[in-house]
Amino acid sequence: MDDLAIIGxxxxxxxxxxxxxxEYGTFAAREALAEARVDWRDVGYISGAITVRNGYPxxxxxxxxxxxxxxxxxxxxxxYSACASGVTALQVARGQIFSGVTEVALVxxxxxxxxxxxxxxxxxxxxxxxxxxxxLVGATNPVYFGLNARRRMDVFGATSEDFARVKxxxxxxxxxxxxxxFTKEYDVDDVLxxxxxxxPLRLLDICxxxxxxxxxxxxxxxxxxxxxxxxxxxxxxxxxxxxTYPDTMIDLPYIAxxxxxxxxxxxRGFKESIGDKVYEEAGLGPExxxxxxxxxxxxxxxxxxxxxxxxCAEGEAEQMLRNGDTEIGGRLPVNPSGxxxxxxxxxxxQAIAQVCELVWQLRGQAGRRQVEGARVGITANxxxxxxxxxxxxxx
Amino acid sequence: xxxxxxxxxxxxxxEVDGVAHLIGAKVPDRESYFFxxxxxxxxxxxxxxxxAELEECLLSNKGTVWSYTTSSYTPPPPFVANTEPYEPIxxxxxxxxxxxxxxxxxxxxxxxxxxxEIGMEMELTIDxxxxxxxxxxxxxxxxxxxxxxGN
Numbered sequence: 001m002d003d004l005a006i007i008g009x010x011x012x013x014x015x016x017x018x019x020x021x022x023e024y025g026t027f028a029a030r031e032a033l034a035e036a037r038v039d040w041r042d043v044g045y046i047s048g049a050i051t052v053r054n055g056y057p058x059x060x061x062x063x064x065x066x067x068x069x070x071x072x073x074x075x076x077x078x079x080y081s082a083c084a085s086g087v088t089a090l091q092v093a094r095g096q097i098f099s100g101v102t103e104v105a106l107v108x109x110x111x112x113x114x115x116x117x118x119x120x121x122x123x124x125x126x127x128x129x130x131x132x133x134x135x136l137v138g139a140t141n142p143v144y145f146g147l148n149a150r151r152r153m154d155v156f157g158a159t160s161e162d163f164a165r166v167k168x169x170x171x172x173x174x175x176x177x178x179x180x181x182f183t184k185e186y187d188v189d190d191v192l193x194x195x196x197x198x199x200p201l202r203l204l205d206i207c208x209x210x211x212x213x214x215x216x217x218x219x220x221x222x223x224x225x226x227x228x229x230x231x232x233x234x235x236x237x238x239x240x241x242x243x244t245y246p247d248t249m250i251d252l253p254y255i256a257x258x259x260x261x262x263x264x265x266x267x268r269g270f271k272e273s274i275g276d277k278v279y280e281e282a283g284l285g286p287e288x289x290x291x292x293x294x295x296x297x298x299x300x301x302x303x304x305x306x307x308x309x310x311x312c313a314e315g316e317a318e319q320m321l322r323n324g325d326t327e328i329g330g331r332l333p334v335n336p337s338g339x340x341x342x343x344x345x346x347x348x349x350q351a352i353a354q355v356c357e358l359v360w361q362l363r364g365q366a367g368r369r370q371v372e373g374a375r376v377g378i379t380a381n382x383x384x385x386x387x388x389x390x391x392x393x394x395x
Numbered sequence: 396x397x398x399x400x401x402x403x404x405x406x407x408x409x410e411v412d413g414v415a416h417l418i419g420a421k422v423p424d425r426e427s428y429f430f431x432x433x434x435x436x437x438x439x440x441x442x443x444x445x446x447a448e449l450e451e452c453l454l455s456n457k458g459t460v461w462s463y464t465t466s467s468y469t470p471p472p473p474f475v476a477n478t479e480p481y482e483p484i485x486x487x488x489x490x491x492x493x494x495x496x497x498x499x500x501x502x503x504x505x506x507x508x509x510x511x512e513i514g515m516e517m518e519l520t521i522d523x524x525x526x527x528x529x530x531x532x533x534x535x536x537x538x539x540x541x542x543x544x545g546n
Contacts, residue, residue: 063458099411119471126404129434135473136403136524136534137499138484146464147488154462154513196483199465199508247443250461250497260495261426263443 001281004094005224006393007038007104008217009356014181014343015208018112021054024213024349025061025110026068033106036217037227041072043217044102046132047093049109049348050080059346062089065108075101078290081206083295084240084381085109086214086351091238093218103223109348110213117141118209121143130253137255142206144252145298146198152300153200156315162322163205166192166299167341169327174338176368181210191299205299210344214352216359233362235355236282236376237392245268252384271388275309277382278392286310289332290374291361293354295382296339305380306334309390328369336369351389354379362395403524403532405444407431409453414455415519417498417535419483423450428494456496456519457540458489461497464509475525475532478504485510487537500537516540 010031012024033040048062057064062078079088085108093105117140125131130218133139152158174180191345194203224232244266246258268276274293279285296302303317311332312320320326326334337357358377360366381389402408408417420432422444429435467483469476485502494539503522517537524534
């Protein structure tokens, strides 16, 4: 498959602004369109990522953004796949461009998120797994993160200090990111002294929920050249794979895993398979990656990704972190933006925001958080509800 | 006054001769299990059993701890706290040997992470989830084998 050009990126700063989500999305879209030097009337496709927390305008997010920007007759769609929504929207846009429907597309996602735990829809809903896990088990999202962290401690010898060091590293990166919500530098004691949310994880190990918006303008390489973008950052691979049965890692929203009684577990687990797919599509491997943005819903989940994306062998993530390999200046910096720990999750915008950061990194525009000489970057996004995503960008 | 015990959600668990079991589903003549049965869908998601009619089955009532954690802050609705003020609940993920699957559940009040370790043997029990003036709503919970009877 051909590479897709990213000729414009835009991002509304993350925070708890409490304004209409469409404001954040249109802010990001305008920024991306201006950079791309594309006339809005020439954008033939708008691919929106849905928010489920803002009523009907959120369900038809693509149309909401299109109207806010000024209806221009473009075709439109809205995509939802939990945390992976932004990459699903990007995948839709890529299909429209490569099938000749449009020359250039806008991909945009934004959210306004209420305070507190993400929770299921209201009402008595025993046919809804997401309702059952809260009702019967009290299993909030951090419960799943806590199960993962405890397992990492038992199997690989991770410590609470290791988890805290992930937060400390990412907070040091975020100090230099004006679009991050939390830009305070934390030390290990700050994390260890924060209250337990889901043992062994503490408040500062777990990402918050935020408002934010992010956008990309994408097109074919030929179209990019016609606009004078001679060396754009390119998308070399996209992945939104589903798990292969049986998936035996407990994850949201399930209260039981698949059974491996009749079918052996696949050699590569679900989250490994997400990265495998983009490497295959891009014809590159983990050894080619210079910088990564991974989904640190919790600090221990960031460590998992080092292994799942092939940056180190299973069980070696803690050592990689302790060596400083994943800090800016290290062998393979991870989450130079500050990650979810510094942003807080704005669900439909987050997977797009990961790509924005890598575009800035590959263009050399990341300022004091610049990863020197970065040519290849990868994103990875937590697979929840059988969803997950990865994007490989290169220059 | 003794309150009437009713399942918080019908059809997920039962007691046979005083022994608690989760009600799962299974592909006939095939060791593929699912829980909860009513949300197992077509062939319970096993692509090797497309078209199979699932049969109801009782899942093993013992297993080993795969992992464990807590919900240290009150979960949002539809969760109803049974204590005021809220006391953190401990949650175990237990691996069933025959079924080769992991099932979540709360532990009875009083069991903390300090009482658990990965690999420890656990058994299913039916315990109170929350109560109102007339009813005690019940749910399955995991407790260490040999631990005192729940209420």
